[in-house]
Amino acid sequence: MDTLTSETVAPHPRRWWALGALVASMLTLGFDMTILNVALPTMAADLGATTGEQQWMADAYIVVFAALMLPAGLLGDRFGRRRMLVAGLGVFLAGSALGAFAGDVPWVIAARALMGVGGALVTPLALSVLPSLFPPEERTKAVGIVSAGSTLGLPLGPILGGWLLDHFWWGSVFLINVPMAALGIAACVLLLPETRDPSSPRVDTLSTALTAAGLGTLIYAIIEAPARGWSDPLVLALFAASAVLIAALVVRERRVARPMLDMGLLAHRGFLFNTLAATLVMFVLSGLMFVLPPYLQAVLGHDALGTGVRLLPLMAGLIVAARAAQPVVDRFGARAAVSAGLVVMAFAAFLGSRTTVETGYGFTALWLVFVGVGFGFSVVPAMAGALTTLPADRAGSGSGLLMTLRQVGGAIGVALLGSLLAGAFRDRLDVTGLPADAAGTAGDSVVAAHLIAEKAGSAQLAASANGAYVHGMTLVLLVCGAAALVAALLAAAFLPAAQAGRDAESADDDMAAPTADARQ
Template sequence: MSRTPQQQRWWALGALTLSVLTIGFDITIMNVALPTMATDLAAGTDALQWMVNSYILLFAGLMLPIGTVADRYGRRRLLMIGLAVFAAASLGAAWAGSSDAVVVARAVLGVGAAIIMPTTLASIAVLFEPAERGKALSVVVMGMGAGIPLGPILGGWLLNHFWWGSIFLINVPIIAAAMIAIAVLLPESRDSAPRRPDLVGAVLSTSGLLTLVYAAIEAPGQGWTEPATLAAFAVAVVLIAAFIWWELRSPDPMIDLHLFRSRQFSWGNVNATLVSFALFGLLFVVPLYLQFVLGHDAFSTGLRLLPLIGGFVVGVGAGTRLAARIGHKIPTAAGLLITATGLTIGATTDISSGFGFAALWYTVAGLGIGSALTPSMDAILAVLPPERAGSGTAIAMTLRQAGGALGVAVLGSLLSQVYTDRLDVTGLPPTAAEAARDSLAGAVAVASRVGDPGLAGSAQAAYVDGMQLVLVVCAAIAFCGAVLTMLFMPGRRSAHGPHPHEDTPSTAERRFASA
């Protein structure tokens, strides 16, 4: 039986969900393998950090120009290229013979992710009419969210049975299936009247964002007030300001900054960034807490993240349904308030709290994050004209990634400061004391090596103190976001007609059928 365009759109959505599942994996799976890779590749701390950070750097830095390229040359075509790049980089990382080769492969993975993410969301904006778009978006968000706990679970299992390169090979069959499905099911879409390429805007945006994210990555280690750090941030601000100045005056800008005149678009972006900040904060502190304070291995830690994702998935569904009935404002504000509540409960964690208490508060936080994220993203997509879907979604994803990188840098500095101040290394040799101050994992390893349970207890208590501060900061930001959303985000749109940038209910159907 042949599929109607309506049915085929949902099959195409399944292909898009497969595409982003691998990005969810790569958020967490790498952390599980770092200790093994450090031994097998003789990699130092700097090399290990750049194995993680090179991915983030390219992912955040390239999305803006790539979104515009997708609008101009075709979203399906670029998505296929992005998946091919991601698969090739996964193969390269799996058989890399040195830490430098892994860093390069991870950077190329970031390029692939920077192509996949905005083109996937742009395809949803083009394929689905407003009444269905929230539901479609929630499916993709849940697909990416499912990859987050699956990363350490699959990574731990693979490391127990194979070599470290197997954590990258898991991407390949998923990408192969996604490429076949996209080639068969997803119609091509592009801007019917593309603007001239904005090379100046592309150079300014890419260099500015790369510099900003690089500065955020390096600041915790070098020091926030060091001249090199301040210079990097200053250069980033100048480049980004020059980009904005150019875009507002260019006859053919790379992105339409006038979209920010829409309060729905602006606050959708603000809230999506705040929600991501809370999620990154959770993923930053909880796995280490489960592993080195509660004593679970990497595989068990992954399993114990499932309540967080369970809450997230329930929240995504609830937020999507509410947004369809009453608009984006209330579900987003409620989700941020629930997030703040969960994080506030988590901030009362002490050294004697167990997994049950942790699961309670981060499930509540996950419920709030899911409830706010999909309405925020749908609010952004709702005001994008289809021909600008790629560049518009690239703005949202760039703000989320850059804000997340900067947020993790700030949160990491706060956590590190509290941890270092509260850690008792009295009586330790200088080398051992330095290793203990460097990280909780280092302190636990030193305590085990020298047979000092008091050091392990001090390190765990110091980490919990730092985690409390991180959760308080995240809760305060989420709460402020909820209040500001209620004050400034538009409510339900008028029923007098569609938004001027939205399709009428039959347009998406006609566009799909004619593709």
């Protein structure tokens, strides 16, 4: 078997078949993210999961993914990208099988964390092999096809997940990954040539450990704070520990000769503020995708399939933006596109905050379209702008830092906004007349409150749960709107008016990895 270096650009005879293997890999990951959002209310009912436990089901994947993505990419560069891709899909398959047959919440969280390990291996490597397979004139097309594979999972995930939940048990949303990952493994083994870059930096075990420990401690503190109180000694200790760990990471990365996370990139104004904009966009979007499915299922009363279908207006808005964003960037510049997209997201969130228990789905569909439009106009130009401000020899490290910070934004969005929702729901819920145990269970989540209301035959409790959840969702949307508006003002004030950098073809190559990541 011939081993190609990362500099090889001659056309590979099996390159289009190999591209099919990469698409299968990315489609598997694309399904998983949106399937889980639809499944969380059902899992909460069947497993008795609190809102905090649901947050961990979502965040366990993201925290591990963010912590391991950079070292996983380096492992592939040094030891073979196909080998690590196959290993990543195998780990993802094992995590999915564990999740499918998990009997309680801790095992589901463990399965999600294991899937995060696999996802961290697959995501950067699926795109890093493209320069070795395709010459420059074909590379942009190849990047678009792989990115489309991941994108396709977003709208199909909720629908597939909803159908599975309507016909099978909740574990089926994990089990569906098993044959898809197996197909990806077979395709990679049979079709994908081995490539590597032995000159890449070594994996820094200490930096990886500091990243995982710092992020995990921060997320744990945010999730525990509503139940324990923000001034609780344990919560304060966790915040302090996370600050120390992250500070230690920054200090170490600034001192090593070849850092995994090149903090010096943040000295570039264009990179810093574009990255901040993209991170805040993921903060907003991740929080919204966490709070919406319980509203559609528990408050509006739709089944799992109906919930998945009703998330599609978000994708419709994203499709519109995908077509319109580039002409806007060409005409008015990336700063205008990013700022306008963030303003649209802020408008959508503020509009959504007007939701009441009696509003109905039509109003939700309206502001979801605006969310998709705002997301599409802001995130891709922001990522492109971040990378095109950097010298060509730092594009790789810039992509890694950008991808990592975006994942951190998503994890903190789920943790912080989910915690805000949990606290507001618990404070507003009227549990008068319920036994202490039942009252405590009802306060865990809107799904649990409806189950208690059904057992007790209490229409009053069900109505109170709906009102309390909508109140919490309103607060979340107001915070999302404020965050998007602040990001828009920062973008308008500090982003460079014109992006200086490499030619369009080179920029397209550098956008490969973060573009696919944006669609997960």
